[in-house]
Amino acid sequence: MDGMNGPPVLDVPVVAPQETNEVESLNQRVDEIFVRVDQLEQQLTEVEQFYSSSNTKQPNAQKGGSNGKEKDKEKLVTNLKKRQQDSARREAVGVKRMQELMRQFGTLLRQITQHEWADPFMKPVDVIGLGLHDYYQVIEKPMDFSTIKSKMEAKDGTGYKNVREICSDVRLIFKNAMKYNDERDDVHVMAKSLLDKFETKWLQLLPKVDEEEKRRKEEEAELKQGMQLAQEAAHAKMARDLTFQLDEVDTNLEELREMVLQKCRYVMWQTRRNNID
Template identity: 65%
Template sequence: METADAPVPEVRTEGEPKFVEELGQNVDEINIKVDELEKRLNEVQQFYSKANKKHSNTSKASSILKDKDKDKQLTSFKRRQQDASRREAAAAKRMQDLMRQLAALLRQHIMGHKWSGPFMQPVDVVGLGLHDYYEIIEKPMDFSTIKAKMEAKDGTGYKNVREICADVRLIFKNAMKYNDDRNDVHVMAKTLLAKFEEKWLQLLPKVDEEDERLKQEEADAQFDIQLAQEVMHAKMAKDLQTEFAVVDRNLEELREVVLRNCRKISTEEKKTLMTVLTQLSPEDLNKALLIVGQNNPDFQADDQEVDLDIDAQSESTLWKLKFFVKDLIQSRGKSPTSIGGNTNTTVNTNVNQNKRKKETNGALGKPPQKRTKKAS
């Protein structure tokens, strides 16, 4: 009886060096292709792994991708992408208008006030002998610095009207922090700060409206990015599925080429193969019969009684059965009898007969009077 270490197919190489060389090249090409596909697959898996951590955004994007109006959504997305620069320019213009309105408010009601003098230029720390000024004030500020920053053209200027508001407040809070509340500078700063807050409230609704608008546009832009990534990776996944299917077909074709060039299985090996098949469990026997049916469309593997002529099988089918049996033996133990445990099975192993029937009464735990699969 054949041992667990079943031999691998012996490919005929004598006089066929070109075939062997081409076979090796095909294997190398498939390996390279598989490595490439695995890298792309890892990229897709990593994307969806990270996306799952951002459940809300991913769920929203995924729902759009699955929606019947997906094409409409994607068209809208592309249109928004094309209008991105226009939207950014419009937002910048609106913000510039708000900053101009704030500048006019400051000139008219704050910087033009009779008490604004102490706050127009940086504090003369040295001239006034304010040796502890920088110990108390972390960030000095004055209106000349604000004006220069508002007029800057090199990208160092204010980007948002709220930044200007914060610096105006800082001017007066610095003065109130450094000077005692009975000091004239403290009183002037407190008065001008209250006046500024009053005027700022008039502009605030427009500022809030613009903030909400920018927030929504940023959310839309972020969602567009997420949607674009979903579309790209969904396409990658679909392409990978197709390409892996091509690789599977190439491997199967290569396997068939190898099997066609294998040596013929001897009569003794056929006997051994039939003996091992009789010891398979019903589940594994079904798998073996499916292998036979792959190359023989007329073979019915799902009948209650199966006729299997081992001599009529092609070399390719026989080698596939040997591979299958070898894998079972290696995975479940070295003894062929350990792979099935189908002790109720009786088989006619005479390989010279055209018909051999295998009785598997009771193999599936059914009463003996019920007939199950039968192979010989």
């Protein structure tokens, strides 16, 4: 009667709870690796964008060390915090120097405004009272000493940033008067005379202004270079770390691959044994 039985039914291995847990563990590790790879891709993109936009050669991020140039950069930025503190200190000193220049320029202005011919230029031109109906057609930007004084004393950020800005407005006062009034007019003559006196006194202060501007440019260039070096060192380190982390991901993938192969071999072995039984 046994011969009437049909072909043997292959036993399908039943997945034990332990095996289910192992599969879930493998899936979890795969998910973790995918997340890690996404993070590394974002960091790699950041490094590539930095080097492509800064015209800086990307460092060689191989294991075993870095080239001498990288080491030099790292040495230069180890004291970045000190650089920032020094920069803040220099900025404060620079502000004081500029304030001193402003004070000296203020002395120059008082000498001009105390001149007997300065009265017509102390306040805005009374366009309506004097019947100067075409004044704003001729003069694009009116200026006077009271406006300059208010701007010099402004505390809301709208004031002058440097001495040259004040100098430009002082010149504008006299040039406006000379432009609007005829050469034979008293106001024109007074403005021309005071402008000459101002330029003479300005030339005495100009070397100090030039020296301060040169110093400011040098300090700004030094600060910019320090920040650039800091960014290069940071991205060089990031590139090296990426190499190590990518190697670690490769190792994890290889371990995972070996675990999956072992699991497959076990399942195949278990299936054959069940069939034989």
